[in-house]
Amino acid sequence: MLNKIPLLGIHHVAIICSNYALSKQFYTEMLGFDIIREVYRQERDSYKLDLSFQGVYYIELFSFPETPARVSRPEACGLRHLAFEVSNLDETIAILQQKGLTCEAIRIDEFTEKRFTFTSDPDHLPIEFYER
Template identity: 85%
Template sequence: MQNKIPLIGIHHVAIICSNYAHSKQFYTEILGFEILREVYRKERDSYKLDLQFNGIYYLELFSFPETPARVSRPEACGLRHLAFEVSNLDETVAILRERGLECEEIRIDEFTQKRFTFTSDPDDLPIEFYER
């Protein structure tokens, strides 16, 4: 390639949720994202929620009146999972379980030797927590 696209980084991840209130609660109250902006778009009967963490914009949550279910597991083509880096995986798992979430057993990445686990969001999107 002669010219490279001047990418800086990932700007955000957009998620369409089946139950807006439930997903909003999951990402804000359980995972701790802060609401940057929430807009109701009347013409689309749709909410758009912009979420940030530590002042950095990361996620958009969308609601639409009728959304088809997307296959998430077993390994379907498309977005595989959303991963968050954490400083203490044991503490993270304890907090998630305290908040009513099931977590897989902690595994070790065979290439980096780092520990990680998975849970799911309200629409069964796999959420990974990867220890720094």
């Protein structure tokens, strides 16, 4: 019988963006992530931006020249969305809207009865905000 892998948690999520400056602004200024390190890798003509929230490393943002578009909607195979937990969904939506982002109508999780909504990052990756 195989033993379980002793996972400690999720280390990070890697995201490839099409417009580095726009995505950097979205994740830092709109969502409030802090920059741990930013590296330009000349041999790949690529930026790598490590982002944290409350001191925890969460997102690795990459840029590459001429990245192919990825289908998000309708539902496509692969990463479905990135979800963030919030304590007050109405307040979160108000802040997102003040920053010029559009949020979908609030939905209710049919299993937990918790409220959530979606917006999108600059590359249309669905970003979920899920009320604790």
